[in-house]
Amino acid sequence: xxxxxxxxxxxxxxxxxxxxxxxxxxxxxxxxxxxxxxxxxxxxxxxxxxxxxxxxxxxxxxxxxxxxxxxxxxxxxxxxxxxxxxxxxxxxxxxxxxxxxxxxxxxxxxxxxxxxx
Amino acid sequence: xxxxxxxxxxxxxxxxxxxxxxxxxxxxxxxxxxxxxxxxxxxxxxxxxxxxxxxxxxxxxxxxxxxxxxxxxxxxxxxxxxxxxxxxxxxxxxxxxxxxxxxxxxxxxxx
Numbered sequence: 001x002x003x004x005x006x007x008x009x010x011x012x013x014x015x016x017x018x019x020x021x022x023x024x025x026x027x028x029x030x031x032x033x034x035x036x037x038x039x040x041x042x043x044x045x046x047x048x049x050x051x052x053x054x055x056x057x058x059x060x061x062x063x064x065x066x067x068x069x070x071x072x073x074x075x076x077x078x079x080x081x082x083x084x085x086x087x088x089x090x091x092x093x094x095x096x097x098x099x100x101x102x103x104x105x106x107x108x109x110x111x112x113x114x115x116x117x
Numbered sequence: 118x119x120x121x122x123x124x125x126x127x128x129x130x131x132x133x134x135x136x137x138x139x140x141x142x143x144x145x146x147x148x149x150x151x152x153x154x155x156x157x158x159x160x161x162x163x164x165x166x167x168x169x170x171x172x173x174x175x176x177x178x179x180x181x182x183x184x185x186x187x188x189x190x191x192x193x194x195x196x197x198x199x200x201x202x203x204x205x206x207x208x209x210x211x212x213x214x215x216x217x218x219x220x221x222x223x224x225x226x227x228x
Contacts, residue, residue, distance in 0.1 A: 045160075045166065045211075045222070047217040047219065050216070059216055095166075099211075099217060101156075101171040108167070
């Protein structure tokens with residue numbers, strides 16, 4: 001089954017760190033940009049970060065710049081988000097996503113909940 | 118910075134009736150290659166977002182043909198020709214020309 005599966009979420013205190021992972025199975029994500037998008041409880045979708053196919057280019061939303069680091073391991077077909085200096089306002093479900101449409105393959109994972117409290 | 122504005126934010130619809138959602142961008146989303154970098158997503162309750170329309174007007178695979186996207190430049194529309202119960206959820210437009218940016222979302226509910 002083709003899927004994107006996020007993991008690594010959980011409860012953390014303000015100022016703490018977490019590392020999220022997004023593993024792709026059944027298809028490759030190594031040839032495309034990948035993104036992290038988050039959704040605070042009851043709120044809309046907010047783009048967080050992106051990384052180029054080879055990992056050489058990264059971009060961040062101003063709200064996380066300097067605190068979050070996106071990376072990827074194409075050999076493992078996996079995307080990461082290192083989150084440091086977490087704040088209560090970072091509480092959200094974090095989705096990994098391939099926003100470039102490729103027919104027949106998943107674009108979004110199921111999400112992982114990060115609670116900063 | 119680009120601003121994406123959706124309307125309405127709430128959309129009660131009777132089954133079988135049409136529905137329309139507007140999305141306006143503060144900057145043109147027309148790429149120099151001639152396509153519009155605008156996607157539409159539906160997030161059903163308790164689920165991840167799913168792609169409905171890409172590049173302004175192209176239906177993703179498996180999306181019913183009652184969904185259609187139109188528009189160019191700064192103004193776009195998602196239309197549902199006949200709403201069904203399974204269409205409930207929050208609809209988002211997203212600009213993909215620069216760093217991705219989502220509209221506020223439109224919550225479609227069944228009357």
